[in-house]
Amino acid sequence: MPEIRNISFSYREYHKSEGSDIPYINLIEEAKKAAENAYAPYSGFRVGAAIMLESGRIIRGSNVENAAFPSGTCAETAALSYSVSNYPGDTPIAIAIAAMKGNSFTSVPVAPCGNCRQMIIEEEFRNKKKIKIIIYGEERILLIEDASSLLPLQFNQETLNPYPL
Numbered sequence: 001m002p003e004i005r006n007i008s009f010s011y012r013e014y015h016k017s018e019g020s021d022i023p024y025i026n027l028i029e030e031a032k033k034a035a036e037n038a039y040a041p042y043s044g045f046r047v048g049a050a051i052m053l054e055s056g057r058i059i060r061g062s063n064v065e066n067a068a069f070p071s072g073t074c075a076e077t078a079a080l081s082y083s084v085s086n087y088p089g090d091t092p093i094a095i096a097i098a099a100m101k102g103n104s105f106t107s108v109p110v111a112p113c114g115n116c117r118q119m120i121i122e123e124e125f126r127n128k129k130k131i132k133i134i135i136y137g138e139e140r141i142l143l144i145e146d147a148s149s150l151l152p153l154q155f156n157q158e159t160l161n162p163y164p165l
Contacts, residue, residue, distance in 0.1 A: 009149035014141040022141055024094055024134045030058050031096040031136060032105065034075060038062035042069065046100040047110070049075035051083050053090040059083045076116035080123060091127045095120065098136040109135035109142045111150065120147035121154050 014022045022028070027050050034048025040063060047063040061079025065072040076097065083092055099110035112120070112133070124131050130146035144150060 007152045009144070009152070011145075011149070012143040014143065015139070016141075023143060024052070024096055024132070027052050027058065027094060027096040028098065028134060028136050028141065030060055031075075031098040031134075034060040034062045034079075035098045035100045035105070038075065038100070039064045041065060042067070044102055047075040048098050048100075049079040050096045051079045051092045052094040052096075053083065053087055054093055055087075055090045057087065057090060059087070074113060074116050076112050077119055080119055084123075091129055092123055092131050093129070094132040094134060096134040096136060105136070105138050107138045109137035109140065111135055114151065117147055117151040118154060121151060121156065124148065125156055 030050035031048045034050055035046045036048065037060075038046035038048060040046045042065050045063075049061045051059045051061075053059065059079050059082050061075045061077070061082060063072060063075045064078070076095065079095070080092070083090070097110070097112060099106045120131055120133065124147055133144040133147060133150065135142045135144070148154065
């Protein structure tokens with residue numbers, strides 16, 4: 001008989017009423033600015049991401065849609081790619097994500113897509129450091145300790161090459 005197993009994860013949930021007690025509030029504000037700069041003429045769904053590097057530098061990225069769906073770029077991918085390309089020795093320690101529909105931020109947090117989760121996990125694996133994920137919504141904000149929590153059965157170097165040469 002196969003064994004049934006459960007996968008669960010913990011996260012912190014903050015509400016706007018907590019104000020200055022919300023961690024990474026400056027990173028959230030940068031993600032919101034990035035969302036306002038997104039190019040989403042087809043879906044009207046704008047996403048912004050802001051990455052904090054170990055040095056304290058903030059990198060922003062916005063989603064960019066394309067008429068040849070689905071060849072656009074996610075905000076998280078844009079920010080991570082810029083970070084790796086321009087600051088290769090400066091490790092990401094946190095990423096904040098904010099989404100807008102039309103001209104308003106979403107009331108609930110919008111989690112990164114599977115591809116972006118995989119990209120964040122790859123950065124964690126590459127740098128051997130966890131990246132905190134902060135997901136903004138007008139009603140609440142979620143703080144997740146690492147990307148592996150969002151994608152527990154991820155594809156990684158271990159699964160790609162389970163038998164060393």
